[in-house]
Amino acid sequence: MRIVTYNIRGGLGLDGRRSIGRVAETLRALRPDVVCFQEVHQRTPWGGLTDQPRRLGRLLAMRFVFQRTIDLGFGGYGIGIATRLPVRSVARHALPGGAEGRGALQAELETPDGAVRVFCTHWGLDPEERDRQAALLARLVRSAGGPTTVCGDLNAGPHDGCVRGILEGAGLCDADAERDRPTFPGGAPTRRIDYILFTPALRAERVDVGDSRASDHLPLAADLLRA
Numbered sequence: 001m002r003i004v005t006y007n008i009r010g011g012l013g014l015d016g017r018r019s020i021g022r023v024a025e026t027l028r029a030l031r032p033d034v035v036c037f038q039e040v041h042q043r044t045p046w047g048g049l050t051d052q053p054r055r056l057g058r059l060l061a062m063r064f065v066f067q068r069t070i071d072l073g074f075g076g077y078g079i080g081i082a083t084r085l086p087v088r089s090v091a092r093h094a095l096p097g098g099a100e101g102r103g104a105l106q107a108e109l110e111t112p113d114g115a116v117r118v119f120c121t122h123w124g125l126d127p128e129e130r131d132r133q134a135a136l137l138a139r140l141v142r143s144a145g146g147p148t149t150v151c152g153d154l155n156a157g158p159h160d161g162c163v164r165g166i167l168e169g170a171g172l173c174d175a176d177a178e179r180d181r182p183t184f185p186g187g188a189p190t191r192r193i194d195y196i197l198f199t200p201a202l203r204a205e206r207v208d209v210g211d212s213r214a215s216d217h218l219p220l221a222a223d224l225l226r227a
Helices: 020-030 052-060 127-144 161-170
Strands: 002-007 034-042 063-071 076-083 087-095 102-111 114-122 148-153 194-198 202-209 220-226
Touching: 002 020, 002 114, 002 148, 002 194, 020 052, 034 052, 034 063, 034 114, 034 148, 052 063, 052 076, 063 087, 063 102, 076 102, 076 114, 087 127, 102 127, 114 127, 127 148, 127 161, 148 161, 161 194, 194 202, 194 220
Parallel strands: 002 034, 114 148
Antiparallel strands: 002 220, 034 076, 063 076, 087 102, 102 114, 148 194, 202 220
């Protein structure tokens, strides 16, 4: 299963141009089976009123599952999972947040080697808020059981307490721990804040950081196989 995590900033690129088509082009080059998205707009005024979940699903020929973490009634903003694999179940979890709502979107996917649970998340900017989010998400991962991956923009470095908290609290491994490559900001990245984490029932191979100007983050990809 090839999985990608990507904060797309609503399709707003480094050149100030908003293009969901360019996001999709970036992802097609990585050939994913699953994509975990952050900062997805659904009919928001600042997103040009585009239904980005629907458009991305069509452009990638994938089923797109969306969780609004900010609900505007006519639209919203949040996180999503797109996949070409069969979806067994979906759960949307609220995480502790401040002014901006935060969440964890959970999907159970059917792979040729059996079921895998995928969590997509986007944590807050406040350290105490992230600690609470890490603690709750660790509990959700432990409850899910079986092969599981957690992907997303954690807004923290690998040595920060919240990242250590989710790794240790849920017994997860970090796909790019050895190479420790930065993913933000997109043009000249200096910080690693985007992650693919997984339980020991899985192993990571061919971990790549994509090259694109479609967002202010770079996409992170990994092949996750049964251990």
